[in-house]
Amino acid sequence: MATLASDLTISALPTRVGQSIPLDTPHAVSVSLPTWEACVAYEKGEDWVVTSMRNAYPRFFVDFKIRNFEKTLLHDRGKPGEAAMLFPSLRAAERCKAFVIKQSVAIKPLSEETYELRSKEDIHILHLVLLKDDDSEAATESNVSLMTAVFLPSELYHVAKAFWQHTGEGVSSRRADFCAILYKDGILKIKQDQLSGGVESEQSWINKGPRRYRKTKLTDESSLPTLPRGGSSPRKISNFGDPDYLPYIEERFGRNLSLQQSRSAKVAIRRRITGSLVDDLDLPAALVASQPATSVRGIQDLSEDDVYLYPGGINAIFNTHQALLQGRGRRKCIMFGFPYTDTLKILEKWGPGCVFYGHGNAHDLDDLEDRCRNGEKFLALFCEMPGNPLLKSPDLHRIHALGRKFDFPIVVDETIGNFMNVNVLPYADIVVSSLTKVFSGDSNVMGGCALLNPLSLYYRTLKSVYETEYEDTYWAEDAIFMERNSRDFISRIDRINHNAEAICEVLRQSQHVKEVFYPKFCDSRDYYDAVRRSNGGYGGLFSITFPSTATAIAFYDNIEVAKGPSLGTNFTLCSPYTLLAHYNELDWAARYGAQADLIRFSVGLEGTNELVARFKRALSTLDNTPPP
Numbered sequence: 107m108a109t110l111a112s113d114l115t116i117s118a119l120p121t122r123v124g125q126s127i128p129l130d131t132p133h134a135v136s137v138s139l140p141t142w143e144a145c146v147a148y149e150k151g152e153d154w155v156v157t158s159m160r161n162a163y164p165r166f167f168v169d170f171k172i173r174n175f176e177k178t179l180l181h182d183r184g185k186p187g188e189a190a191m192l193f194p195s196l197r198a199a200e201r202c203k204a205f206v207i208k209q210s211v212a213i214k215p216l217s218e219e220t221y222e223l224r225s226k227e228d229i230h231i232l233h234l235v236l237l238k239d240d241d242s243e244a245a246t247e248s249n250v251s252l253m254t255a256v257f258l259p260s261e262l263y264h265v266a267k268a269f270w271q272h273t274g275e276g277v278s279s280r281r282a283d284f285c286a287i288l289y290k291d292g293i294l295k296i297k298q299d300q301l302s303g304g305v306e307s308e309q310s311w312i313n314k315g316p317r318r319y320r321k322t323k324l325t326d327e328s329s330l331p332t333l334p335r336g337g338s339s340p341r342k343i344s345n346f347g348d349p350d351y352l353p354y355i356e357e358r359f360g361r362n363l364s365l366q367q368s369r370s371a372k373v374a375i376r377r378r379i380t381g382s383l384v385d386d387l388d389l390p391a392a393l394v395a396s397q398p399a400t401s402v403r404g405i406q407d408l409s410e411d412d413v414y415l416y417p418g419g420i421n422a423i424f425n426t427h428q429a430l431l432q433g434r435g436r437r438k439c440i441m442f443g444f445p446y447t448d449t450l451k452i453l454e455k456w457g458p459g460c461v462f463y464g465h466g467n468a469h470d471l472d473d474l475e476d477r478c479r480n481g482e483k484f485l486a487l488f489c490e491m492p493g494n495p496l497l498k499s500p501d502l503h504r505i506h507a508l509g510r511k512f513d514f515p516i517v518v519d520e521t522i523g524n525f526m527n528v529n530v531l532p533y534a535d536i537v538v539s540s541l542t543k544v545f546s547g548d549s550n551v552m553g554g555c556a557l558l559n560p561l562s563l564y565y566r567t568l569k570s571v572y573e574t575e576y577e578d579t580y581w582a583e584d585a586i587f588m589e590r591n592s593r594d595f596i597s598r599i600d601r602i603n604h605n606a607e608a609i610c611e612v613l614r615q616s617q618h619v620k621e622v623f624y625p626k627f628c629d630s631r632d633y634y635d636a637v638r639r640s641n642g643g644y645g646g647l648f649s650i651t652f653p654s655t656a657t658a659i660a661f662y663d664n665i666e667v668a669k670g671p672s673l674g675t676n677f678t679l680c681s682p683y684t685l686l687a688h689y690n691e692l693d694w695a696a697r698y699g700a701q702a703d704l705i706r707f708s709v710g711l712e713g714t715n716e717l718v719a720r721f722k723r724a725l726s727t728l729d730n731t732p733p734p
Contacts, residue, residue, distance in 0.1 A: 532561075551588050602645075602711065665721065676711050678717060
């Protein structure tokens with residue numbers, strides 16, 4: 107696939123604030139913030155930036171397709187002073203409701219008067235049910251996880267938005283787009299579930315659905331024809347007598363949501379994640395071309411049934427943490443190394459909290475070992491290989507040994523390293539990853555996964571939890587897009603590795619650059635090399651710092667690449683990461699080495715010489731920058 111990289115020549119780069127990245131992409135997952143000033147203004151919420159944005163990274167920005175559907179539902183079923191937020195399932199909506207109620211005690215609106223929740227009914231849930239032509243509920247899998255709306259006082263919307271961001275539980279823009287059409291045409295109806303007062307519970311309602319939905323069995327499907335790449339925009343549905351009506355609903359997004367097509371796509375995705383599908387093949391051929399996963403992952407008996415797909419990477423982490431709490435009881439977690447921001451927020455805000463080892467070094471492991479020897483018990487240890495944005499690598503060999511000795515599972519986020527470069531599964535009980543990034547590459551769809559290690563001491567316990575609690579809320583068409591994007595995932599990695607190393611070599615030689623953070627050049631390189639595959643590289647992500655903020659600003663404003671959030675794109679993308687991710691806690695982040703003016707780069711598939719030339723030109727503009 108990888109068609110977008112060649113489109114982002116210098117003349118095609120987004121240059122205006124708020125443009126989608128890539129340009130004119132309806133479900134793009136990044137947005138143009140082309141200057142340092144624009145990034146600061148975005149964090150401050152200044153109108154000249156915020157009102158220009160048509161999209162952004164989905165967990166931080168509620169897409170207009172979702173907002174418009176929220177407005178429609180509020181108009182039809184809301185009360186004055188209410189806001190709404192959309193979720194893919196009743197269970198996700200219930201979790202949001204519980205979070206908002208818990209947090210509401212400490213809420214103080216702009217009036218400075220403490221907001222007191224009058225009753226739990228101030229936050230109510232409506233779920234949307236797909237109807238048959240006779241207005242009875244359609245007994246399909248789709249009516250269990252189409253859309254659920256949480257209505258709540260507008261004063262508490264920002265709390266629900268924090269839940270949306272931290273957990274990744276919100277609906278995708280494609281789901282909202284399709285469901286809005288179904289709702290408009292009367293095919294999707296609102297049914298209110300009164301879950302309080304002794305009426306039926308969330309779980310009993312789900313169990314009344316079709317038998318095949320009661321147990322989440324990951325099944326293979328026969329190969330089916332694929333949609334054209336990119337899909338087509340859904341046409342309006344208004345005539346129930348149209349002879350094309352039923353096939354259209356079945357095949358595009360209605361009664362069955364193209365379920366067989368999406369199931370086949372999900373099977374192919376899960377096989378790629380296990381390493382059993384390594385060729386760039388269309389979907390029908392992919393389903394019959396798999397091989398044993400041992401050669402890639404190094405684990406016997408690894409099955410696609412051990413891969414669980416989620417709407418995003420952070421949602422995979424959130425649900426992994428929930429599964430661990432259910433399977434092992436309420437204990438504190440360990441966050442080892444300076445992580446992506448919302449991973450730490452999940453561990454801190456759900457459950458008993460966590461012990462945070464932000465430096466992720468040998469001294470931290472010594473302290474952890476002392477704690478364990480003194481009798482402290484932990485739920486699990488979470489880490490990234492390597493970390494984002496400092497690219498430090500944890501000592502997985504020692505961590506694995508400590509976990510076995512003191513009884514705690516290891517959860518490794520392999521998003522940045524990716525499994526073609528590093529093999530972390532032998533040292534982990536669960537591996538999580540954001541498929542939105544390099545696995546997709548095209549920056550137009552979200553996704554995430556959790557992979558259970560069948561050789562783990564905790565496998566049976568965790569598998570039992572996942573089998574009973576896992577809810578597949580990965581939207582059908584998102585899965586189809588992800589499958590297509592990922593077909594050439596393996597072939598892209600070598601090019602990205604090569605480009606990143608070449609650029610880092612140039613930056614390391616520049617007098618204007620203070621430090622380059624890249625696994626190959628970090629002090630923790632030995633830990634990375636210990637899990638690096640024989641033909642693996644060091645990935646496509648690096649960060650740099652400069653002697654002064656003025657130098658960093660000048661470099662950012664002059665570098666000729668796309669500028670916005672996200673990473674792993676087929677085109678080179680950069681952002682002032684710490685500024686965007688930790689704007690309200692910059693001093694705290696700096697204590698762990700993530701200084702405020704750090705710039706993070708995700709390297710793409712452009713020509714190596716072209717990319718090196720762009721970086722050299724940006725460096726040359728610093729020659730006249732005043733010294734710090």
